[in-house]
Every structure is written in C-alpha cells, then in structure tokens.
Amino acid sequence: MKVELRNNKDFFTGLLFIAVGLTAMVISLSDYPLGTSLNMGPGYFPSLMGGILTAFGLYIMARGLIKGEKIAGAWGIRPLILLNLGVMAFGFLIDRFGLAPSLVVLFFISALGGKEFKFKEVLILTVLMTVASWVLFIYGLGIPLRLFVWEN
C-alpha cells in the first residue's frame, strides 16, 4: 500500500512537533549549560522537553504513515495571508504614524481577506471604528496611544 504524503494530517503534525522539538533540543544543548540534576542549568529542562516533543512527533508521524488520514477541507491561504499581513502592517505603522493611519491600513487589508469586499462599506466601517477607538481607548481608558504621530 502506497501512503500518500500530500495533506497527510498526522504526518505533518509529527513533522511540526519534530521541527520544534529538535530546534529546542539543539539550541539548548549547544548554547545553554546543562548543569547537574542538583543544580540544573538553563539547558536542562528545555533539552529534555525538546527531546520528549521530538519523540511524540516521531510517533505521530509514523502513525500518519500507517493510517494516512487526510486534512479536512481546503486551506484558506488568502484570508490567512491577508489577515496576518494586516496585523503586521498595523505593528509596522503604529509607532511610525499613529493609531489612525494604522487602523485604516489594517481594516482595508484584512477586509480584502474576507469573502466579499465593498470599498464603501469598508471605508465607513474604518471611519466609524477609528472614531470609536479614539473615544474608547485614548479618551475613555487613557491608554497612551497617539492618533497621529507627526515626527519620529
């Protein structure tokens, strides 16, 4: 029986755990002192946990090769990229330009990730929510955010 790797659920789950576990183990073994069990160093616990995670990963991966269950449904690549791109853009702009410009960019990019995009609707939503967030966050709760940053 030939096992298909494409969209093999457990195979990729195992792969993810192995990748994380191995990374943790390799970094802690090479960079952080292990210490002794009396006085454990900073590398002791993470290398142990990394090892356990890798072992789990191998088991799950092997199980995936035997069972070959598929990932259900399609991948939502478009919303995944656009929504997180919007978040990143917000982070990039907030220190440089302030809250209002960052929100405009966030709303437009993330709305593009939705099922339908109506420019007018998004525009109204953006204006409304920017005003609301000014009232709520800056004026109401006194959070140190600035609506616009002119310099810096």
Added chain:
Amino acid sequence: MNANGKKYCGMAKQLLSAASAILGTLFLIGATTAPSYAQSYPDKPIRLIVIFPPGGGIDTVGRIIGTKLSETLGQPVVPENRAGAGGNVGLEFAAKARPDGYTLVIGSETLTLSPSLYKKLNYDAVKDLQPVVQVAQVPVMLFVRPDFPAKTLKELVEYAKTNPGKVTYGTGGVGSAPHLGGELLKSLAKIDIVHVPYKGVAPALVGMMGGEVDMAFLSPAAAAPQVQAGKARALVVLGDKRVKLLPDVPTAREAGIDRLLVPIWYGILAPAGTPQTIVKHLNAEINKITAMPDIQENIQKVGVETVSGSTPEQFSEFIKTEIAHWEKIIAGANIPKLD
C-alpha cells in the same frame, strides 16, 4: 445693553484667544526644529517611559510624579510602560528617542548595575542618557525567617561559618540589587551561602516565611508588615542610614560590616542631547514636586524615601561612581555575565 456689551467683549476675547491658540499651534508646527522652542516647552504631551510593568514601586512613583508634573507643566505627562530585560528595554528605548524633552524615562539601579552584569547592552548608560534628577532612594534589607537561629548579623556570619553551604537566601531575581547584596555579604564576610532566585519579590517572601529558604534580601517595604506581625525578622539595613519603616533595624556599619551598602534608587533621565534649558527646567520642577509634603508622604508609603534637591550634575556623578563601584564588586564576586 451693558450686559450685551460684556457678552460681546467676552466673545471677542474668546475669539482672540482661539485665534492666538490656532496661530500658536501653526507657528509651533512650523518651528519644531527651530532652537527657540525651549521657551515654550512643553507644548504637547510628554511621555514618561517606565522601565518595569505596571504595579510595583517604580511604576507607582512614576505615576505619582507624572500626575503632579502634568499639573505644574500644564501638559499631560503620560506614563508608558516598556518593560523587559530587567528594565533595559525601557532604558534603551529612551536612549534612542528624540532628545527634544518630550521623552523622559524613570530609571533605577538597573542603569548602574547592567553595564557590569550584561555581556552587551544596546545603549551606553553614561553617554546615551542625560540625568535630570534623582527622586528616591532606599537601601536593600536582609530578612530572616522567624525561627532562624541567628538574631544579629554577627551571629549570622558565625552560623554560616560553622554551616558552610547550608544557609540559603532568596531574592526576586538574578542580577537584581538584592542579589548583589547577597553576593556582597558573601565576599565581605567570607561566608558560603547559597543563592535561591525566585521569579519576583512575592514568591521570595513566601519562600522565606514558609521556611523554604533561611533568609531573603528584599526592599524594606516588601516585608515590613510581616516583620511587624512577627512572621519575619529584619537583621540589617544595607545602607548608611536606618529606614523610617523599620527604625529599630541597625545599619550595616552598626552591625559591623562597613561596606555592605546596596541602594535601590529611582531617577528621571532624558535622551542625551536634550537641550540643557529643558533639563534645568525639568530638574527645578521635579525638585519642587519631591519637596511637597503630600508627595513625600505618598512616595514614602510606597516604601522608598524621596531625595530632594539633586542637580543634574550630582545625579550624573552619582551614576558614574555607582557604575564604577559595581563593576569592581561584580568582577570580584565572580558573577557570570548575562546575555
């Protein structure tokens, strides 16, 4: 008629002031780079970077001073927490901010300990920051669990000498001022005691009260209520003056170890290159605030004692000598550098 006249007069005044405000703002926007702006300082909100998360002494002191400073300067002073890396995130942020007087930072002994504790810092504690004014200071204290055999510092040293490697002390973290207090005691008294770091002051206090560790180095305010209730004992003040919270506890000199001095302090700094006129102005204003009785009282309740009348020069000198002092001690105590 008369009333109407007054009304018009009032309206005209309002219009005039509104117009001048608008003109003033326009002028200021155009003139942000002009050197004359120091005269009108401050004309917009000032942010005060707090180098630790909300809660805790430095945050509260920063907010007490910030609130009062907003009143005296006529512009809001907004505390902004930028915590991380033992306070160095906030200090680096301030060191790299625009030196225009609109970014200030409330710093602590982190500034003077970090240069010798860390392998590398992304800012220079002396060159990148302009000291403005020191606001508060308090010494570290040594506390022990109630059933610990030693009653004085002398007895503790004797006890530790007969039981080498058995006495443990807790602190709120590696590289904190209290941790250095423990290391300093170790090297000055030539005793072998074991450091047990906790994640924060509160767990260290629980550890000491519950008998998990024998002693704890903490700020006076952290354990004063427990001492008063007999759930802990204070052995010594790591400073040259007794503290107001626990006046019966002897100083290091009185207890027999002269140089066992570890201060915790808070002070306001600005990015290097901030105009001297602004630095002087802020120094004068903040010194006025720390001299107010109600402010002094509030700050003392947080557990630190206000320092008033410090000039930028004195504060800068204090920072430099502290850095040199700790460099020697940390090198001597064989504490590995942090990264």
Added chain:
Amino acid sequence: MLDHLIFGFSVALSLQNLFYCFIGVFVGTLVGVLPGISPLISISMLLPITFTLEPLSSLIMLAGIYYGAQYGGSTTSILLNLPGEASSVITCMDGYQMARQGRAGPALAIAAISSFFAGCVGTVLIGMFGPPIAELALKFHAAEYFSLMVLGLVAAAVLAQGDMVKALAMVVFGIVLGVVGTDVSSGRQRFTFGIYDLSDGIGFTIVAVGLFAVAEVVKNLENTETTEVFTAKITSLMPTLADMKASVNPTLRGTALGSFFGMLPGAGPAISAFSAYMLEKKITKDPSRFGQGAIEGVASPEAANNAHVQCSFIPTLTLGIPGSPVMALMLGALMIQGIAPGPQVMTRNPDLFWGLIASMWIGNLILVVLNLPLVGIWVKLLKVPYRWLFPCIFMFICVGNYSLNNSAIEIYLTAGFGVLGYILLKLECEPAPLILGYVLGPLMEDSLRRAMLLSRGDPTVFFTRPISLAFILVTVLLLITVIMHGLRKKREKGS
C-alpha cells in the same frame, strides 16, 4: 463571624462606597470585554486617583475592576472565541460552540450566574477561613508546586478531546514555548534570538489570541461560498430550566476547585478553570458533548475562575503576599493609604477587611444586574454581518496586544501565532492543552529546579513530603484508570 459580616455590610453599603463599587465593576467589565487591555493597566492608571479617596472606597473600586474584568473576559470568549485572560481560554471551548448554535444567550447568562454563585461562596470562605487557610498556603514549597503542576498537565492531556497522544504532545509544545525568555535561575536569555521584547517571555494574550481568535476567523473565511458563521436562529435569550439543572452541580464543583487553588499564591486562575473543566468531562456520562457546546463546560470553569479570583484575596490580605501582578498593585494601593496588609490587617483595620469582603458580594450582585440585561445586546452583536465583524475583531486584537507593552514586535508575534494557530487547527490539534502547558510550564521548571537545589539533588523530596506525595499518587491513579479504560475498550472491540 456573622456580626463581622453585618458590620462589613454596614460599612460597604454607604452611598459613596456603592458608587465606587459600581464604577469599579463597570470599568472592569469594559476592560474585560476588550481583549489585551488587562485590568493591570487600568488599575495602575487609576491608582493616582485613589490617593484622594478614602481607603475603603478606593479599594472597593480597584477590586471591582479586577473581578469585573474576569466577568467581562468570558463575554468575548463566548461570542467571538477571543479569550482576554488565561482563565477564559476554557470558556471558549464550549461557550463559543454554544454561540454558534444560537445559544449565546444561555451561555452568557449561565456564565454570569455561576460566576455570581462562586463569587458569593468565595466571599464567605474568605470571611470564615481566610487566615488559617492562608497559613496552610505557606506549607506549599517547591516540591508541592512541582507535583501539582505535573498533576494539572497530565490531567489536561489525558482528559482532553480526542487524541491523547496529540494532547500530551501539545502540552509539551506549550512547555517549550514557555521556556522562551529570561531563565529565572541563571538570568540567561533562552530562545530570544537577541530580541529584547522576548526577554520576559511571549505574552499570554499573544499566544491565546493568535491560537484561538485569529485561527478561528481565518477558518471562518476559508470557504468562498457565503455561509454565515452564526446560525441566524436564536433559540432563547435565557437558559431553560434544563440548562439550569444541568449547571448546578458543575457550578458547585467548579467553585470548590477554584476556591482551593485561589488560596495558593502563585497558581493562576487558569489552573482552576482547566481542572474544573477536566473534572466535569471526567465524570459526565457522555464526554463527547464537551467541545460541542455543553453547558457544563461553561458553568464549571466560570465558577472556578471567579471563586479563584475571590479567594486570591486571602493570601494578599492576610499574609501580605500578592498572588499576581494585579494583587501586587492592590497591595501598593493599600500601602499608599497607609494600611499595611498582612497578618494584622483583620485586627487593626476590621472596617477595611470586612467592608471589602462585603463589597465583593455587592459587586458580584451589581455584575449580575449589569450583565444579564446586556446579554440581549451582546447576542444582537452576532447578527452583525461577519464581513463587518471580523475586521473589528482584528482591531481589538491589535490595539489590545499593542497596549500591553507598546511593542510592535509583539504585534508581529501575534500574526505569527495566528498562522501557527490556523495550521494546528487544520491538523486537528486542540490548542487548549498547549496553552495550559505554556502557562504552567515555567512554574513547573522553576519549582523543579528549586526543589532539587534545596534538597541537594535528592529527587525523593517529591515523595517524602506528604502533600506532594498525594498529588503524585493522584496523577498515577489517573494515568492507570485512563490506560485501563483504553485497554478495556480495545478488548471489547477485539471480541
């Protein structure tokens, strides 16, 4: 005891104190509803204002913010799968499913009612047993905490939905993530890759919001055909009699668990909510309903979380030991008022102690009164077209996570965890065990290392201390029953 409480009510029921209590719970609810905006920030901002107030009034207001926030936090968890606090992660699991089935109203109402009940019980417990129980908390040393963490994590994995191996792996994944940051024992930076913003670890809301909320929105948008996320049909606003009946026992059990954990300084409300949920799942007849909108899965963790919050005032007030940063702030507020919290607070400031306790009860009542009518409004929120709703969810995520530390890096991290969350969702890996591992992992490492250091490397310390031994035995018992159960199932299948 009773006259103490009556005295407390007589102090707390002044018009002024009622006013501040209302302000407190109102601001708290607001802050709790907004994810990322933590009660910590709002309490510290209000701190200077309290200088001018009377000690009791200011404490009542600050306490109101604190438990109000716990209340509000469950609202967004149920409506939008958006947990604001560690404790409301669990509420997402069944609460959000209920909302999708058009039962947001009953979910919100049960959350409010069970929280109210737990709050009342917690209040009475503080009054009756506060000081002696607080002394007991001091008996918890590193060894006890370690064994407790092991029990919590094993229970979480063993009783999680579906695949036990995957759940265990997710717990370990969470523990590995929890390692990021400064090592408590050596001061070394681990897995921070030179990024200063990671030196205190990855913020909790970043992980939780990324894994739950971001992943959920992406999943809802993955199909191109337009299906609404929430069923348009809303059965009823208020819980039915059957709902109420089903919630009674879970609420009681949750309250008991939450009260116990709340008294231990250092065990956050997450462990209460998690263990309460797991317990319900263990004893129910049909565990498969959990995660599909079981009302017990809302009632029990909500009760546990609120009881925990109330009872965490015990160590703070009677020992002067703050169990969390928020409690540290409350201590600061007390000290500024010239009151030293600690063993003597009950005798020295009886009006303050009993007044605060009475005010908690009043505050919880105000919360119910405030929240039950709001249920209708919240439920209407779900009728807003999803294409308008999801950008707003993202606005709250961004602003909230940014305002924690004013750090852009943390926003990038949120996006990163959003991607990870979606991948895990597609791989059918439940995120809740990961979150628990992430929250408890650092505590576990810290207590393991300290226990070994203090016992001079002798691992028997975990078995020679009675409380620790008890936790270990329960863990072993749990593992045995689950394995036996599994074997029996296999045998039945085989025959």
